[in-house]
Every structure is written in C-alpha cells, then in structure tokens.
Amino acid sequence: MNIKENIKTLIIKKPLKLDCGQIINDYPLAYETYGTLNENRDNAILVCHALTGDQFVTGLNPITKKEGWWSYAVGPNKSIDTNKYFVICANVIGGCMGSFGPSHVNQKTNKIYGADFPVITINDIVNAQVNLLDHFGIKKLFSVVGGSMGGMQVLQFVSNFPEKTKTAIPIACTSSHSAQNIAFNELGRQAITADHNWIEGKYLSKDTVPDKGLAVARMAAHITYLSKKGLQEKFGRKLQKREDLKFGFDADFQIESYLRYQGSVFVDRFDANSYLYITRAMDYFDLVKQFNGNLSNAFKNTKAKFFVISFTSDWLYPTQENKDIVIALNAIGANVGFVEIECDKGHDSFLLDVPDFLSTLKNFLDKSYIEL
Known part of the structure; x- marks a missing residue:
C-alpha cells in the first residue's frame, strides 16, 4: 500500500x-x-x-x-x-x-x-x-x-x-478495560508473537509479515464484535459450498469460512506491531x-x-x-x-x-x- x-x-x-x-x-x-x-x-x-x-x-x-x-x-x-x-x-x-x-x-x-x-x-x-x-x-x-x-x-x-x-x-x-477484554487482547497478541515471522517485531526489516498470527488475532477479536443471536441467524450450522461434512479440517461451516476471510483481508491493511501496541493501550485504559x-x-x-x-x-x-x-x-x-x-x-x-x-x-x- x-x-x-x-x-x-x-x-x-x-x-x-x-x-x-x-x-x-x-x-x-x-x-x-x-x-x-x-x-x-x-x-x-x-x-x-x-x-x-x-x-x-x-x-x-x-x-x-x-x-x-x-x-x-x-x-x-x-x-x-x-x-x-x-x-x-x-x-x-x-x-x-x-x-x-x-x-x-x-x-x-x-x-x-x-x-x-x-x-x-x-x-x-x-x-x-x-x-x-x-x-x-x-x-x-x-x-x-x-x-x-x-x-x-x-x-x-x-x-x-x-x-x-x-x-x-x-x-x-x-x-x-475489563479482565475479559484484556484476556481477548492477550490471545491476539500471543497469536502474533508466536508466528515465526514476527521475528521479535523486526519482520519489516526482514521483508516479511506474521500474517498467520495476525489473521488469527483478527478472527478471535471479530467474534467479540458480533452476537450469538446474530451469528446464529446469519450462519447457524450451514455448510460452506458443500452438501456434507468432509471429515477434515477445511472450512466445513460457513462461519469458519467467514472468519478465515476476515483474517485474510485484515493482514492486507493492518500492521501486526500496531495491533500489539494499540491493544496494549486499550488494556492500560x-x-x-x-x-x-x-x-x-x-x-x-x-x-x-x-x-x-x-x-x-x-x-x-x-x-x-x-x-x-x-x-x-x-x-x-x-x-x-x-x-x-x-x-x-x-x-x-x-x-x-x-x-x-x-x-x-x-x-x-x-x-x-x-x-x-
């Protein structure tokens, strides 16, 4: 960008x-x-x-x-x-x-x-x-x-x-900021820092990004922005472009596919270190x-x-x-x-x-x- x-x-x-x-x-x-x-x-x-x-x-x-x-x-x-x-x-x-x-x-x-x-x-x-x-x-x-x-x-x-x-x-x-919200933010931060491409925060100088960790952080956070009723009405247990379960770890359910998409598009517009710092600012509030x-x-x-x-x-x-x-x-x-x-x-x-x-x-x- x-x-x-x-x-x-x-x-x-x-x-x-x-x-x-x-x-x-x-x-x-x-x-x-x-x-x-x-x-x-x-x-x-x-x-x-x-x-x-x-x-x-x-x-x-x-x-x-x-x-x-x-x-x-x-x-x-x-x-x-x-x-x-x-x-x-x-x-x-x-x-x-x-x-x-x-x-x-x-x-x-x-x-x-x-x-x-x-x-x-x-x-x-x-x-x-x-x-x-x-x-x-x-x-x-x-x-x-x-x-x-x-x-x-x-x-x-x-x-x-x-x-x-x-x-x-x-x-x-x-x-x-409540203990629950600090916990959710910490989950996201741990996902980012556990990504081997985070490189102690030096990923930009290495021309890489911790995209997998940042995507998971976004997925976890995005759930908290929604509601149980809203998720049930929009997705329920509907399958993603398939008639039956595949008995594997691909996205069987629409909600899985939706969260994966939210994670993938997020990494294209947001910096992982910024995510760490801003969530920490929220937790300190x-x-x-x-x-x-x-x-x-x-x-x-x-x-x-x-x-x-x-x-x-x-x-x-x-x-x-x-x-x-x-x-x-x-x-x-x-x-x-x-x-x-x-x-x-x-x-x-x-x-x-x-x-x-x-x-x-x-x-x-x-x-x-x-x-x-």
Whole structure:
C-alpha cells in the first residue's frame, strides 16, 4: 500500500511526554477532514476511531479502495452531516495509516522501530490528537465522538481538556478495560508473537509479515464484535459450498469460512506491531484508577453535554459498563443523556446500518447544534 501519497500529515513539533516516560517530538499525525469549517470555527466534530479503524471515516478510502469505516453515519445529510459540520479524524499514534507508529524509522538508529517503539496509552493518543485543534485554529469543538476504543478517547479527551468541547458522545465503550477484554487482547497478541515471522517485531526489516498470527488475532477479536443471536441467524450450522461434512479440517461451516476471510483481508491493511501496541493501550485504559477510584472526578471540570449510547447485544462493552459512565456523570450533576439501542448485531452495531442508532445520533447532534 502506498500510504504517503494518499494522506494528509501534520508534523507535531511540540514535545509529548508519553506515560511510559519517553518524550517524542517532530512526529507525524495523519488525518482526514470532511465538510467545511465555518467562519466562527465552532462546527468542528472530532471523530475518534476504534482499534482497527483509521482517519478515513467516510467515502472512498484511498488506501484500501473501500468505503470508509463509518460511511453509514458520516456524510452529506447523514447523522454527522458534513453539509453542516467540519469532521476531523486522526489516525492514532501507534497506528499504521501514516501516524507515528512502530513501522516508522527511528531517527536515532536509522532502523524501523518495530517492538522498540514506545508503549503508548489512550492518554497519549488523545494528547497527540489535540494538536489538530490548534492546527485548524479551533478553540472549542462542537463535539467529540467515537465508539469502542474511540469512546475511550472521548472520555479521556473530556477529562484532559474539559473546556475544549461543547458535547461528547461515547458509544459502546467503557471507562476501564475489563479482565475479559484484556484476556481477548492477550490471545491476539500471543497469536502474533508466536508466528515465526514476527521475528521479535523486526519482520519489516526482514521483508516479511506474521500474517498467520495476525489473521488469527483478527478472527478471535471479530467474534467479540458480533452476537450469538446474530451469528446464529446469519450462519447457524450451514455448510460452506458443500452438501456434507468432509471429515477434515477445511472450512466445513460457513462461519469458519467467514472468519478465515476476515483474517485474510485484515493482514492486507493492518500492521501486526500496531495491533500489539494499540491493544496494549486499550488494556492500560483505566479512567477509574487514574482518578483514584472515583470516575466522577474525571469529569468534574467540564460543562460538556454528554450523550452515552450502548447496544443490547454488545457483550464486549455491555450496557452496564456504559451506564457506569452515566452514573458517574449524574453524581456530579453533569448534563448527560443515555440510550440503549435494541439491536442484535453485537458490538459492531455502531458501525452498521442500524436506523434507530443513526437517527438517535443525528437527532442529538442537530438539537444540540440549534441550542448552542
């Protein structure tokens, strides 16, 4: 993939001290924008992407040549209406779509970072992203919005910069990564590092990739994005292009073939080391611990209007974990709304064509824009 010719990049001169203790500067932050920033510069929405997302939110992704990951929600006359709002999305640091990440060359050694890249956190990711506001001369966002890991960034953003957004929409997320989710991420990391082509993270300098391990990591993670009911209705026990079982280890069932396909296409667009680093950032996310066990304190300095959204079939970040955020906000008298969307598509519901979700998101934004 020829990334450099297809992305916008901002070189951040301001030093950033990472939570691991290292300091980075002169690092690239890749981003994309949609819509037009108005004269008052008060119609900007920062969209935060999830684990395997990127800055190409909607329209044609110039790298993959596929639709952007949130094309259902973002665009002209859609929930996040680009005729009305100026949408910004940055590829997270640690990522592989142009932002500073493990596939970049370490200027001190002239070698690809690989596993020598510094461990990052959601806090680091947010502190890097905020530079985009200064770049565009935006003093205050209209909204910051994101689902899954993107929702974690929303929470961290409001906590770090309480005066920099008017509204905040964390979707299908959590304030503290659970033991179950750490376990799933560790399974994926072990699959990658067990691949003999990982070579202690130095695979790019050896002109190879740990594709088998990365594919398995994706397969395992993808299951968590779905729901039992959704899988049963879509696949059940249907066989894959055969009338009978083959009594072997080929993909007898459609669900097996589907997961193998998801794994195979993923390795063509994502870097294995980036997967390691970003999942680790998710696992380290614990806003509750950061504020000494009192989540409410994370938001005590903001006047932002919150809208928390969850889905009934999401077992990765279940509704109760989203409600915990609402409870913490209510405890300090914050302006917060909450809705649980009835949907059987699992955690990935926020990425899909779910009319109730899309209309709810649009109504909140449009009403808030009129009020503000």
